[in-house]
Amino acid sequence: MTTTTTEHMPRATGTRSGRKGGFARSRNADRLTRAIVIVVTVLALVYILLPVYWMVKSSFQTNADIRALPPHWYPHEFTIQAYLDMTYVIPIWRYILNSIYVAAAAAILSTLIGCSAAYVLARFRFPGMTLCLVAILATQLIPPITRAFPLYSAIQSAGLLNSYTGIIIAYAGFSLPFCVMLLRGYFMNNCPPDLEEAALVDGCSYFSAFWRIILPISLPGLAAVTIFTFLNAWNDFLWASLLLNQGDMKTVQVGIGDFSGEGGNVRYISMFMAACVTATIPALIMFLFVQRWLVSGLTAGSVK
Secondary structure: HHHHHHHHHHHHHHHHHHHHHHHHHHHHHHHHHHHHHHHHHHHHHHHHHHHHHHHHHHHHOOHHHHOOOOOOOOOOOOOOOHHHHHHHHHHHHHHHHHHHHHHHHHHHHHHHHHHHHHHHHOOOOOOHHHHHHHHHHHHOOOOOOHHHHHHHHHHOOOOOOOHHHHHHHHHHHHHHHHHHHHHHHHHHOOOOOOHHHHHHHHHOOOOHHHHHHHHHHHHHHHHHHHHHHHHHHHOOOOHHHHHOOOHHHOOOHHHHHHHHHHHHHHHHHHHHHHHHHHHHHHHHHHHHHHHHHHHHHHHHOOOO
C-alpha cells in the first residue's frame, strides 16, 4: 500500500500543476479578450464621435480658424457669432417647426395604424394571415430608391405634392412594416390573452379591451415605434427633397441642404456647422427623455 501511494504522488502533483497552469492560461486569455474588446470599443467610439465633435467645435470657430492648416482641434477664438448670424441667413426655426410637425404627425399616424394591425395579427387567425405577414416583410426587401418614381407619381396624381399631408402619409407608410412586426411581437410576448378574456367576461368588447387594457400596458412598445418613426422622418432628406421642397414648407434637412448647395458650407462654414448642431438638438432632447422606453420596447418586442 505504501509503495502504491508513493508511486501515485508525482501524478497527483503533476495534475494539480496542470490545473493551475490551465487556470492561469484561461485568466490570461480572458484579460487579452477584455483588452481587445476595450481597444476596439474605444476605436469605434472615436470613429463615430469624431465627426460630431468636429461639427460642434467648428460651430464655435471663425471661418479662418476652421480652414487653418494644420487643423485646429479646439477653438483658438471661441465665439457664438455663427449662431447669431445663422438666424438671419437661414430660417432655421421655421424649418425646425416644419420638421417637428411632419415627424410628429407621421409618428402618431403610423403608431395608430400599426398597433391596430399588429393586434389583429397577434390575436386572431384568419385565412391569408401568413400571406399578410410575408407581404409586410417583403416590403423591407425593396430598396427605398426604387420607390421614388412610383411614389412621386402617386403623390402628384393625388394632388398632394408640396403639401404636408402627402409627405406625412409617405413617412407613415415607410414605417408601418416595422411598427406592425415589432408591436405584433410585443403583444404576443408581453400581453397575455388572459387579460382580454377577463375583460370580455366583465362585459368589454374586443375594441374596448384593446383600448382600455392592452394599450395602457403596451406603452414601452408604442413609445419605441413612435420614436423610431419620428427619428426616421426627422433625419430624412431624400423624400423631403422630392415631395416637400417649396419655400417655407421645407424641413430642416432640406433647408440646410439647400444652404449647402448654394455654397454656404464653403463661404459660411461656421454658420453651416451651427445650423447642423441646432438641427440635432430637438431629436437629441427627445431621445434623452425616452431612451428607457425605447430600449425596453425594442427588447421586449424582439424576443418570442
